[in-house]
Amino acid sequence: MRGLPLIPTLETERLLLRAQTMQDWPAYAGLMMSDHAAFMEGPHALGDAWGLFCHDLAQWHLLGVGGLMIEERETGQCLGQVGISYGPLFPEHELGWFLFPGAKGKGYAFEAAGALRDWGFGVHGLTNIVSHIDPENHRSRKLAERLGAVLETDAERPGPEVLLYRHMAP
Template identity: 30%
Template sequence: MIIETKRLILRPFKMDDLSSLHSIFSDPETMAFYPAPFSEEQTKSWIKRNLERYQVDGFGLWGVLLKENNQLIGDCGLVTQTIADRTYVEIGYHINKNEWSKGYATEAAKSCMEYGFHTLGLNKLISIIDPKNHQSIRVAEKIGFTKEQDLFIFNKIHSIYSDDRSSINGHQNKKIMDTIL
């Protein structure tokens, strides 16, 4: 287990998760903002890519399970993204459409944000969101992200939402230095 919240467990994927994850990723409504729903082979590649991320980056997208019954309901986690020759860490999430509007995506994303800032010591986190994906935008805003800009990436326009703590830390450091001087 990586993260435990009030209602969820976030843990590394295993190949045994293929069937449960594929039922989510093969759904056209859930994957409406992707080019197409995933085939079983694409879902298997998704899991393998995250297993590699755990080894290379020390993090990735994790399986999101309900504590009450250990049911896999989606994924959420941190992934590195390169945008305009700069590397960022993104919070990404997908939740089974049968579990939408219950606050699970927000709960999982908030815990990943805390993990990124407090455990990994990152200063900035982003989310890359299709501007028409209002549910995802709501999740980003609920965890305190604000829209930074629109960019053409991944073959279409995406909105970049972020929380940048480096300016806060820099401001706090300046205040501390001013107090000391």
């Protein structure tokens, strides 16, 4: 019997990207059930938020990718999540991110997404990664561009209301 894949812990200058715990659930649920989840097909009902939380963790064991919580190293405060999704709902590896209210505008998402993207290319051996972004989510669009991703207007995507940005391996 094969063992389960390890969930990586990644460190950047300011951040620790780590597996989620039950201590992360209240803030995660609060975000997913609020208007802050509008660009993530929310707000979600409690059961749907729980399903998303479990999905982010289960992908590591099933597919070798998933969500990592973004923690500020200095304070231990959980700031949000970054993840690479794959599987039946994501035909290409998809890099996504969100921050909890109060953590935006400080470069945390850029730092976390860049670290996980680099892990995906380097350690996991991916050759390209995409980000699906709502056209009205200007902050995420700008972040994808800062990360070097390129908008593909003719790419297959989850729906016509979603933009696809492609991150290419160095």
